[in-house]
Amino acid sequence: MRLSVQGIVKRFGATTALGGVDLDLAEGEFLTILGPSGSGKTTLLKVVAGFEAPDAGRVRLGEEDVTEVSPRQRDVGMVFQNYALFPHLTVAQNVAFPLEMRRRPKPEIAKRVTEALALVELGALSGRLPRQLSGGQQQRVALARAVVFGPRLLLLDEPFGALDRKLREGLQLEVRRLQRRLGLTTLFITHDQEEALVMSDRIAVMNHGRLDQVGAPAEVYARPATRFVADFLGESNLLEGEARGDAVAVPGFGPVPVACPPGPATLLLRPEALRLDAKAAGLDCRATGRVVETIFLGLSAKLRIRVEGGPEVLARVPLRPSTPPPAGEGATVALGFAAEDVHVVPRG
Amino acid sequence: MSSRVADARERLLLLLALPALVLLLGLFAFPVLRLLAMSVEGGSLEYFEKAALDGLYVSVLADSLRIASVVTGICLVLAYPVALWLSRAGRLGLALGLFALLLPFWTSVLVRTYAWMVLLGRNGVMNRMLRDWGLIDAPVMLLYNTSGVLIGMVHVLLPYMVFPIYAALLRVDPDLGRAAEGLGAPAWRAFTRITLPLSLPGVSAGCALVFVLSLGFFITPALLGGGRVIMISMLIEQQVREFLDWPFAAALSAVLLAVTLGIYALVGRFGGKSHLATP
Numbered sequence: 001m002r003l004s005v006q007g008i009v010k011r012f013g014a015t016t017a018l019g020g021v022d023l024d025l026a027e028g029e030f031l032t033i034l035g036p037s038g039s040g041k042t043t044l045l046k047v048v049a050g051f052e053a054p055d056a057g058r059v060r061l062g063e064e065d066v067t068e069v070s071p072r073q074r075d076v077g078m079v080f081q082n083y084a085l086f087p088h089l090t091v092a093q094n095v096a097f098p099l100e101m102r103r104r105p106k107p108e109i110a111k112r113v114t115e116a117l118a119l120v121e122l123g124a125l126s127g128r129l130p131r132q133l134s135g136g137q138q139q140r141v142a143l144a145r146a147v148v149f150g151p152r153l154l155l156l157d158e159p160f161g162a163l164d165r166k167l168r169e170g171l172q173l174e175v176r177r178l179q180r181r182l183g184l185t186t187l188f189i190t191h192d193q194e195e196a197l198v199m200s201d202r203i204a205v206m207n208h209g210r211l212d213q214v215g216a217p218a219e220v221y222a223r224p225a226t227r228f229v230a231d232f233l234g235e236s237n238l239l240e241g242e243a244r245g246d247a248v249a250v251p252g253f254g255p256v257p258v259a260c261p262p263g264p265a266t267l268l269l270r271p272e273a274l275r276l277d278a279k280a281a282g283l284d285c286r287a288t289g290r291v292v293e294t295i296f297l298g299l300s301a302k303l304r305i306r307v308e309g310g311p312e313v314l315a316r317v318p319l320r321p322s323t324p325p326p327a328g329e330g331a332t333v334a335l336g337f338a339a340e341d342v343h344v345v346p347r348g
Numbered sequence: 349m350s351s352r353v354a355d356a357r358e359r360l361l362l363l364l365a366l367p368a369l370v371l372l373l374g375l376f377a378f379p380v381l382r383l384l385a386m387s388v389e390g391g392s393l394e395y396f397e398k399a400a401l402d403g404l405y406v407s408v409l410a411d412s413l414r415i416a417s418v419v420t421g422i423c424l425v426l427a428y429p430v431a432l433w434l435s436r437a438g439r440l441g442l443a444l445g446l447f448a449l450l451l452p453f454w455t456s457v458l459v460r461t462y463a464w465m466v467l468l469g470r471n472g473v474m475n476r477m478l479r480d481w482g483l484i485d486a487p488v489m490l491l492y493n494t495s496g497v498l499i500g501m502v503h504v505l506l507p508y509m510v511f512p513i514y515a516a517l518l519r520v521d522p523d524l525g526r527a528a529e530g531l532g533a534p535a536w537r538a539f540t541r542i543t544l545p546l547s548l549p550g551v552s553a554g555c556a557l558v559f560v561l562s563l564g565f566f567i568t569p570a571l572l573g574g575g576r577v578i579m580i581s582m583l584i585e586q587q588v589r590e591f592l593d594w595p596f597a598a599a600l601s602a603v604l605l606a607v608t609l610g611i612y613a614l615v616g617r618f619g620g621k622s623h624l625a626t627p
Contacts, residue, residue: 051526071530084527088545097541098531145531 001062001152001185002027003048008057010043010209017043018054019209028183030176031214034196035206036232041189044206045157048187050074061152072101077146077184078155082162083138085130091117091141092126098149116148119178136167143175147182154179154186160195172199193233197221205229223343230268230345237274237313238345239267248344252310253285257339266345271302271316273341276327280336289313291331301326305335384605387598395599405583405600412580413607415494415569416562419501420509423558424551426502427509431550432543434510435517449507457504461571464500465491468572492574500568505561509554516550517543556615560608580604 003025010018017040025031033041046052048059050071059067066074077098085094092113099109117123120140130138139159146154156175160168176199179186190196196203197217204214205228213225224230230238239256241248243265247255256267280286289305292312296319303315303326315335317326327333387395399405434445452460467473468490475487490496520543528538566581573579580600587597 049530051530071526072532072534074530075532076530078527078530080523080527082521082523084521084523086524086528086542097528097533101528101532101534101537149532 002060003153003185003187004058004060005044005048006058006060008044008047008054008059010040010047010052010054017209018047021057021209021211023204023211023214025185025187028180028185030179030186030188030199030201031204032188032190032196032200032202033204033206033211034190034193034233036191039206040209041191041206042157043209045078045155045187045189048153049076049078049155074153075149075151076153076155077149077151079139079142079146079157079159081157081159083130083142083159085138085141085145087130089129090126091122091128091130091133094130094141095126095145095148098145102149112148116144119147120144120174135163136171139163139171140174143178147178147184151184154184156186156188158189158191160190160192168195169198175199196233203233205232207232224268225346227266227345230266230343235271235314235316237269237271237311239269239311239313241265241267250285250310252287252289252307253337254287256285256342258342258344260344263347266347268343268345269313269337269341271314273337274313274315275336276303276315276317276333277335280334283336284339286334286336288332288334291327291329291333294326294328296326303327303333305333307335383594383598384602385598386595387602389595395596396603398596399599399603408578408583409580409603409607411578412563415497415501415577415579416559419498419505419562420555420559422498422502423506423509424555427506427513427554428551431510431513431517431547434514435520449510452504452507457567460504461500461568464496464503464572468496468499491572492576494573494577496572496574497569497577500572501562501565504565504568505558508557508561512554512557513547513550516547516553520546552615556611560611563608564604 003023005021005023008018008021009016021040021044023031033044035041043052047054050066050069054067057067058065061074061076086097089097095113095116096109099112104112113126114123117126120143122137122140122144125133125137130141133141142159159175160171163171172195188196188199200217202215203217203220205212205220207226207228213220213229215225220229221233224233227238230236239250239253241250241256241264243249243260243262244255245262246259247257248260248265248267249255250267258267275283287307287310289307289310291303292306293304295302298319300316300318303317304312305315306312313335319326430445430449434442437445465472469475470487470489470491472491474490475484478484478488490499524542524546525538528542529535533541563579564581565579566585569577569579570582581604584597584600584604587593587600
């Protein structure tokens with residue numbers, strides 16, 4: 001079902017946790033709210049779930065205004081950060097809980113619990129207690145419990161935070177598949193930008209209680225709307241320069257031919273767009289620099305380079321068995337980038 | 349070298365614990381064992397036979413068990429809401445609540461019991477108040493009967509019920525309540541299905557504590573019961589002080605000890621399921 005959040009304001013004493021948030025989710029959409037801790041994303045989730053009442057603004061599910069509706073009547077499935085499984089109930093009893101509360105007939109409960117557990121591939125463990133399960137299994141029980149009653153909306157509050165990397169990656173894809181299959185409108189909260197890029201239809205980047213940008217992952221990554229978004233999402237070189245006419249003068253690189261209103265300008269250059277040595281030849285903007293640090297990462301290497309007469313930049317070069325090893329520390333390199341790989345970060 | 353250091357350290361710690369150990373063994377464990385040994389002196393069970401066959405002792409033990417059960421029940425009903433409130437109270441409420449609960453511990457049980465005599469007497473504060481309000485015409489007997497004993501005992505033992513339940517409730521993750529609510533549970537069903545079962549280890553610990561303490565209670569029932577309510581501990585005291593029948597007192601003590609240990613064993617077996625307590 002559609003979710004529409006309009007002008008949500010939430011204050012705790014003197015601090016403003018949410019300063020007017022607008023957000024619309026289409027039916028079946030998977031939207032991630034990405035932000036550092038303390039940016040207000042959990043508060044927004046609690047407002048949508050009904051655990052916190054907003055000081056201003058409305059929350060709508062489909063056509064219904066649910067701002068004043070209690071959590072128990074919202075029909076919203078939620079997976080908590082620590083899963084919040086009932087420790088004294090078995091897996092099956094945990095999953096049956098929302099159906100029991102809705103007074104569904106027993107045979108229907110049994111059938112739907114079985115289906116939900118099959119969906120997360122935990123049918124064999126239905127008699128276990130939560131503490132007898134691994135973290136990943138607990139997470140899947142929480143997910144089954146949140147979807148078993150056919151909620152209008154699914155909320156996920158950093159559900160992978162406590163899991164190790166490998167397990168997390170597997171579960172991310174699993175959750176995404178499940179969500180698509182059920183066609184559930186989903187609001188997902190994370191501070192992990194990689195997770196946001198992998199999972200989302202759209203990403204909303206949150207900063208100090210406001211949404212800086214809402215857009216498709218590729219869009220937000222390539223054309224961040226604010227300096228904060230550029231910095232928070234992925235690795236970035238933020239080049240400061242002076243815009244004059246049809247170019248921005250960046251110390252060390254010279255004029256970069258991009259359209260920009262005159263005045264001080266910030267250019268975003270992703271580390272992978274920066275080319276080194278032979279590959280830098282013939283590009284629009286070139287400079288020389290000295291390697292400060294080389295970090296080997298397997299598939300690629302990361303180099304910190306001090307540009308002659310300019311800033312320190314980060315370059316990421318792909319590594320193949322046939323390529324020569326990346327320049328070591330202290331080496332002098334030629335570097336360059338194409339003007340079309342540069343994004344002008346709007347002044348905020 | 350390092351193990352010798354550890355040995356020396358252990359010896360030193362043992363040395364420091366020695367006074368307490370000697371005190372406990374010499375002045376508590378030894379006399380208790382001596383007393384228990386007295387009950388089977390000469391290898392005969394005649395004193396136990398007397399306790400079992402004489403209707404008086406059996407009925408007093410039954411009365412003691414009954415009073416202990418009632419006190420435990422009243423304490424549970426009164427304590428659970430208090431513990432629940434404390435576990436959700438703000439900082440100020442919590443400080444006030446804990447202060448009110450701990451305050452009685454600063455006064456001796458004897459003083460508190462005499463205070464109840466002043467409050468509950470025929471012309472005591474309570475009766476006067478009820479009369480002034482026009483709720484009663486003639487004074488109500490609140491003292492020197494079972495009601496007086498129950499009131500006094502509940503008052504003394506209530507904190508022993510509140511604290512274990514409060515501790516158990518504190519261990520229940522507040523997200524569980526929120527999760528239950530979000531999954532569609534009305535407040536009371538979230539309570540009966542989630543909060544209450546998860547607090548049961550505290551309930552059983554509190555019940556065992558209050559029950560066992562009531563069973564052996566002496567001062568309060570002796571003073572507030574006015575000789576009309578007899579608890580097993582009063583009979584034991586009587587055997588020692590009036591009849592100087594130490595072996596029989598020892599036999600009655602052994603029975604009381606056995607009942608107490610039996611209750612602890614039961615609670616340990618059925619009530620203390622630790623998985624309920626761990627989040």
